[in-house]
Amino acid sequence: xxxxxxxxxxAVEATSAYLQAGPFTIEVFIPDFVRRQLQNxxxxxxxxxxxxxxxxxxxxxxxxxxxxxGFTSSAELAFFELICSVDGLGIKKALQAIVRPVREVAAAIxxxxxxxxxxxPGIGPAVAERIVAKLRRRMxxxxxxxxxxxxxxxxxxxxxISESYEALLVLGxxxxxxxxxxxxxxxxxxxxxxxxxxxxxxxxxxxx
Numbered sequence: 001x002x003x004x005x006x007x008x009x010x011a012v013e014a015t016s017a018y019l020q021a022g023p024f025t026i027e028v029f030i031p032d033f034v035r036r037q038l039q040n041x042x043x044x045x046x047x048x049x050x051x052x053x054x055x056x057x058x059x060x061x062x063x064x065x066x067x068x069x070g071f072t073s074s075a076e077l078a079f080f081e082l083i084c085s086v087d088g089l090g091i092k093k094a095l096q097a098i099v100r101p102v103r104e105v106a107a108a109i110x111x112x113x114x115x116x117x118x119x120x121p122g123i124g125p126a127v128a129e130r131i132v133a134k135l136r137r138r139m140x141x142x143x144x145x146x147x148x149x150x151x152x153x154x155x156x157x158x159x160x161i162s163e164s165y166e167a168l169l170v171l172g173x174x175x176x177x178x179x180x181x182x183x184x185x186x187x188x189x190x191x192x193x194x195x196x197x198x199x200x201x202x203x204x205x206x207x208x
Contacts, residue, residue, distance in 0.1 A: 001052055002050055002052055002068060003049065003050060004047055004048065004049050004050055005019055005021055005026060005028065005047065005048050005050055005068070005070065006019075006021065006045065006046070006047040006048075007019035007020050007021035007022075007026070007045070007046070008020040008043065008044070008045055008046075009038060009041050009042055009043065009044055009045075009046050010025060010042070011042065012030075012035055012038050012039050012042065014035070015029055015030065015035075015095065016028065016029055016030060017030050017034075017035070017038055017048070017070060019046070019048070026068070027068075028048055028050060028068045028069065028070035029067060029068065029069045029070070029095060030048075030069070030070050030071075030095075031069075031080070031094070031095050031096075031097075031098040031099070032098070032099040033098060033099065033100060033101050033102065034070065034071055034072060034076070037072055038072070046072075048070030048071060048072065049070065049071045049072070049073060049074050049076070049077045050068045050069060050070045050071075050077075051068070051069050051077060051080070051081065051091075052066060052067065052068055052069075053066075053067055053069070053091050054066055054067070055067050055092075069091060069095065075102070075141070075142065075145060076102055078142075079102045079105075079106065079142045080094060080098065082135055082138060083097075083098065083131070083135075085134070086127070086130050086131050086134050086135065087130055088126070088127045088130060089127065089131075093122050096121050096122050097120045097121050097122050097123050098120070099120060099121060100120070101145075102142050102145055103142065103143060103144070103145045105117070105120070105142075106139040106142035106143040106145070107139070107143040109131055109132055109135050109136050109139045109143075110136055110139040110140065110143050112132050112136055114128040114129055114132055117131060117132070140162065140165065141162045143179070144161045144162050144165050144179070144182065145161075160192060160194070160195065160198065161182060161186070161198070163195050164182060164192075164195045164198040164199065165178050165179065165182055167195050167199060168181060168182070168199075168202075181202045181205075182198070182202070184202075184205060185198060185201045185202050185205060188201070188205075
């Protein structure tokens with residue numbers, strides 16, 4: 001099973017990225033939020049975290065074609081796998097639906113905002129309700145993801161922000177207040193090495 005691909009990004013189309021890996025050019029299907037991250041990186045060496053699936057309908061005599069779906073981080077991949085686990089959603093439908101950043105979609109799920117979820121392509125009210133019912137308690141780490149549009153904010157940063165959020169809850173802050181405080185300190189553009197650094201920055205902002 002192919003779990004990741006590293007190579008030169010040759011082209012990005014509406015639903016696919018093409019990577020030159022050795023003598024091969026490999027097509028990797030991507031959702032729209034990944035396309036936006038990659039569209040300005042043509043010619044760069046990149047790595048995509050991937051999941052494989054077979055496309056086709058053998059019951060109707062069709063052949064099964066192996067496909068790859070790619071993401072810029074393991075957190076994005078984990079989120080996509082959770083979305084695909086909801087009844088009424090499969091890989092192809094999820095690829096079309098997730099046009100907004102993971103953080104935004106995860107926050108909508110966590111907040112039970114089915115109205116926002118219903119605006120995603122192919123996600124009607126009934127499917128939105130099923131997504132919320134199954135996943136809303138599993139979205140915190142994704143709702144706190146750092147925007148990676150600038151090519152920064154890897155997995156360690158994701159974990160740090162999630163741990164800082166949990167620390168604020170332990171200190172007595174509500175989930176909404178904790179997320180707001182983290183959003184404001186991240187907007188400063190500072191880099192943090194520990195939860196203590198994040199909390200110190202948050203409380204310094206409060207008293208400025």
